[in-house]
Amino acid sequence: MRSHLLMICGSVRAGSTNAAVLQTAATLVPAGATADSYDELTALPHFNPDDDGQNLPAPVARLRSRLAEADALLFSTPEYAGALPGAFKNLLDWSVGGGEMSGKPVGWINSSWALTGAAGAYAELRTVLTYTDARIIEAACAQLPVTRADVAADGLLHDPAIRAGLAGVVAALVGPAAAG
Numbered sequence: 001m002r003s004h005l006l007m008i009c010g011s012v013r014a015g016s017t018n019a020a021v022l023q024t025a026a027t028l029v030p031a032g033a034t035a036d037s038y039d040e041l042t043a044l045p046h047f048n049p050d051d052d053g054q055n056l057p058a059p060v061a062r063l064r065s066r067l068a069e070a071d072a073l074l075f076s077t078p079e080y081a082g083a084l085p086g087a088f089k090n091l092l093d094w095s096v097g098g099g100e101m102s103g104k105p106v107g108w109i110n111s112s113w114a115l116t117g118a119a120g121a122y123a124e125l126r127t128v129l130t131y132t133d134a135r136i137i138e139a140a141c142a143q144l145p146v147t148r149a150d151v152a153a154d155g156l157l158h159d160p161a162i163r164a165g166l167a168g169v170v171a172a173l174v175g176p177a178a179a180g
Helices: 017-026 058-069 086-096 119-131 160-174
Strands: 003-009 033-038 072-076 105-110 135-143
Touching: 003 017, 003 058, 003 160, 017 033, 017 072, 017 105, 017 160, 058 086, 072 160, 086 119, 105 119, 105 160, 119 135, 135 160
Parallel strands: 003 033, 003 072, 072 105, 105 135
Antiparallel strands: none
8 A cells, every 4th residue: 555644734933842853754655655744834834815816926825735645644843832833823724625635534743742742732733633534543643752952963853762652653544444
C-alpha cells in the first residue's frame, strides 16, 4: 500500500522542537510510504470567508492542493496562551471550507514538556479537526515531551524512546489500520 503523509508544523519559530519532531518522523516512514512537510504557514493570508470561494488566494489554493494529495496528515504544534498559535489556527480555518481533510486519517505529536502538557492546544485541535470531518486515529495521537536539548545538531531527535514513539505514530497513520 502506497501512502503519502503530509506533516504540518504549527510553529513558525526557527529551531522549533515541533519542527524537529516532524523532521524526525519523516525519517521513520516505512518502505512504500512517503512524507513531506508543508512549509508555507506564514504565506497564508488571514482567513476571510469572503475570499473562500472559487478564486482562492494562491497560498490557500496550494495548501488545499497539498491536503487533497496527502493520504494522511500529521500535526505538531506548540501552545500559546492556552490555545493553538494564531498562524496555525489560520491554516486550520482555511482548511474547513475546502473539504480536503474529510475522512482523511490524522494524528498529532504533542511534544510539550510543560506542566500543562499543551492540553488546551490539543483539545482545540481535536475540536477543529472534527469540523473538517478528518478521521482522528487515536493510536497516532501521542504526547512525547521534547526539550531543545533533545534536538541534535542535525535538527533531528536521536533518543531511542522518542524515536520509537514517533515510529508508532507514523505506522498508525500510514499502515493498514489507517486504511480501514
